[in-house]
Amino acid sequence: MTMVKCEDLKKYFPIQRGAFKGKAGIVKAVDGVTLEIKKGETFGIVGESGCGKTTLGKLILGILKPDSGSITSATKDLQAIFQDPYNSLDPKMKIYDILSEGLVLKREAGDMRKRVEDLLDLVRLPEDSLKKYPHQFSGGERQRIAIGRAVLTHPEFIVCDEPVSSLDVTIQLQILKLLKTIQKKMSITYLFISHDLRVVKFMSDRIAVMKDGRIIEEGATQVVYAKPVHPYTKQLLSSVLAYGY
Ligand SMILES: Nc1ncnc2c1ncn2[C@@H]1O[C@H](COP(=O)(O)OP(=O)(O)O)[C@@H](O)[C@H]1O
Ligand SMILES: [Mg+2]
Numbered sequence: 001m002t003m004v005k006c007e008d009l010k011k012y013f014p015i016q017r018g019a020f021k022g023k024a025g026i027v028k029a030v031d032g033v034t035l036e037i038k039k040g041e042t043f044g045i046v047g048e049s050g051c052g053k054t055t056l057g058k059l060i061l062g063i064l065k066p067d068s069g070s071i072t073s074a075t076k077d078l079q080a081i082f083q084d085p086y087n088s089l090d091p092k093m094k095i096y097d098i099l100s101e102g103l104v105l106k107r108e109a110g111d112m113r114k115r116v117e118d119l120l121d122l123v124r125l126p127e128d129s130l131k132k133y134p135h136q137f138s139g140g141e142r143q144r145i146a147i148g149r150a151v152l153t154h155p156e157f158i159v160c161d162e163p164v165s166s167l168d169v170t171i172q173l174q175i176l177k178l179l180k181t182i183q184k185k186m187s188i189t190y191l192f193i194s195h196d197l198r199v200v201k202f203m204s205d206r207i208a209v210m211k212d213g214r215i216i217e218e219g220a221t222q223v224v225y226a227k228p229v230h231p232y233t234k235q236l237l238s239s240v241l242a243y244g245y
Helices: 053-061 095-105 112-122 127-131 139-151 169-186 197-203 221-226 231-241
Strands: 002-014 026-038 042-046 068-073 078-081 157-161 189-194 206-211 214-220
Touching: 002 053, 002 189, 026 042, 026 053, 026 189, 026 214, 042 053, 042 197, 053 068, 053 078, 053 157, 053 189, 078 139, 095 112, 095 127, 095 139, 112 127, 112 139, 139 169, 169 197, 189 197, 197 221, 197 231, 206 221, 206 231, 214 221, 214 231
Parallel strands: 042 189, 042 206, 078 157, 157 189
Antiparallel strands: 002 026, 002 068, 206 214
16 A cells, blocks of 8 residues: 655755755756655665655645656555754743644643643653643654654654654664654554664664665665665765774
8 A cells, every 4th residue: 555656846046145965057956766665664764964855745745836746645645754953843832832723723632731741751741741842852852742743633644854863872772762653553654764773773674775875775674675776875874884883
């Protein structure tokens, strides 16, 4: 069963003054991407900064319109979790209001207090969090809030774009495990984007390696990591191995 399918997606941006990539005044952020994300799986996208991961995620979310190509999605219930929850959580709103807002927007206000409390429990934050503001939390706690808000209305599909990249390694693992637990409980499909090969390996059933707006290698995670075919994938993997992980 397919959740999302992209065919020959392209998104080019006009080149900025001083930029050096691309030809004829354009950056080929996404340059002919075809992929299929299956229901219930975590599909990982890995690649270096600037290779087009975020642009691809935004195209799939419908935040950006493609120049050409097509996207078909089995659901309209899409959500996103981004790298820096501080930017996406309104600093003037208490956590209760941030979380209940999503239910109000969806006209699902019935028994709101209980739903918000259950949600807090799901992301493992104490109940007194509801009275606090975003700045009163650590980065990891703020990401828990952002995750709670994303799953509030039981989406079928979530784009996670570098969700742990600004966190310490020990906190990263806690958040990744939380994402996995929630995925199981709520049967959510993830598109999981990261520049960090270890993080993508931990999370993903299948992965695609991106370079310069294209997918250069794709397959089951274990296979790609054990037997990379493309020289670029080998290079990426060996640079991680050099650290001794
Ligand atoms: N709105 C934009 N305007 C111009 N160039 C952009 C825009 N968004 C992204 N780019 C460029 O597109 C390329 C891919 O960016 P991005 O998708 O953010 O990569 P990644 O998430 O892999 O780091 C980069 O060269 C970036 O500078
Ligand atoms: Mg990005």
